Amino acid sequence: MATGRAASPTQFFIVLLLVPGLCCVGCNAKDDHHKHCEPSVCGEIRNISYPFRLKHDPEKCGDSRYELSCENNLTVLYLYAGKYYVQAIIYSNYTIRVVDANLQKDNCSSIPHYSLSMYNFSDGDPYLVSQLRGTGRDFFHDNFELSKPIIFLTCETLVNSTLYVDTAPCIGSMSSSKSNRHSYVSVGRIKASDFKDFCRIELMFMTSSLRTNDMNISYTDIHNEMIYGFELTWVQQSYSIRDLSRFTCYIDSDTNKVNCFSDCNWGNSKSNCGKYIKDLFICFLVP
Template identity: 45%
Template sequence: MWREAAWLMVLLLLFHQICAAKDDEEHLCPPSSCGKITNIKEPFRLQGDPENCGHKSYELGCENNVSVLYLLSAKYQVEAINYKNYTVRVVDPALQHHNCSSLPLHSLSRSNFSDTYSYHNNLYQAGLSAYDNWESLNFEHIVFLNCKHSVKENRKYVESGECVKWDSEGYAYAVSGDLKAEDFEVGCDVKLVAPTSLRSLNYDSYTAIHRGLAYGFEISWVNLACQKISCSMFSCYFDSKSQNLACSSDGGRRTGSDLEGEGGKKEIGEIEE
């Protein structure tokens, strides 16, 4: 009986130490704040935070009271961080909501990201799933084109009107979604590719297209989160239905609840809007 009591005492002591360590960590690394992003925490950090807080690779800047993320040698404003599905929504700083002539400074598409989760040096991914990545992208593309002639028979081509003029003698168009080979019109050149995660709009007008661009786009750090669970021969991904990290392979899938004995679901925090 005394042995059982001793073991119980040891377990209680360990539990107390773990809780105390967690409390100390949270006390030493309280969430940072910059502008409307008021809950910057693991894995993110703000420039100037203590070195032991957050990941240096996921460091955000704070410029003129605006949180900024440095991505692919460019700077983007942070619109929201979602700690439950491991995404961050950013927008090109050149885009202005009420200025239809404003365009992103840089082209950006899925080709700029690698969704091969086995490569841990990829800080951000375009999708949340290890398989069927094209269908599970966090964003869709807006393709800008300049055409030598008017394109009226192709409904995918939305004319920008007076908002965008690539060439004084040409016609400027925007196409939402992926531009397939059969969609290319003779005499048209791609000028810019930009992402948006605002999928609720019907992009049949340039006003709607520009609104989608100004909303921004989501990218994921699920690669980092997946390092915290053991999938063995399976591949880790985020299951949007169960809202859990899960393991997948050609032989089937296992959700976070199936992995509790192997590390289970590892959530980093709450939603920040």
């Protein structure tokens, strides 16, 4: 039986430097493989292409982790226990905007059927609710939240706080056990100290962080934000290559492109760890 020796991280990095086209050849081959697939269409979503695919597309098209359905001429994403209608796919910044299928535009009493929050998502999931954002001018970057939380609460007493938006008359009590409880919604993160006595969380959901942050909004405004939907990204922020190294990727806010760098320590030189490995991200992000 033939045996071999695994390359060290240093050797792997030298290969990338000496043969810059090696990875890109693999990328181009992957791209060519998917260029034979025409974009799929479902309702208003006219360009469903890699990494996405529709359920009945040929197997060679798209990535099975990003499979969508076309139901009654609506593009559907099933995520965890929920069903969501796809409102837009923005390939330029790697985001997909979806809305809970139970929400109705002209019915402010309609609410999401299942809870969904950023705590549902973790590294390795096909989708994330945040991206690393930075600039091409330096190494530093920030975690940018694409979506912000919406918390539905019921309280035993009336609450007078700008953080708590009364859901009446759209929603009465959300508690099935006590019909006299008062219902509120809080948008964004709240501190433990802001959580009022005799209140409990009934439902958590998300809305786009790109929408208004106006504190003086009504529940109808919040419902309209939920109807707009929330964003997810399919860019994975880190990816391991056979444990040889680890890469972190982020969206460059200047160019709106993905950059990747290694956060490992090659030898005694830490300067290499901050060196960008540009234009290779598809090799790492799309196995």
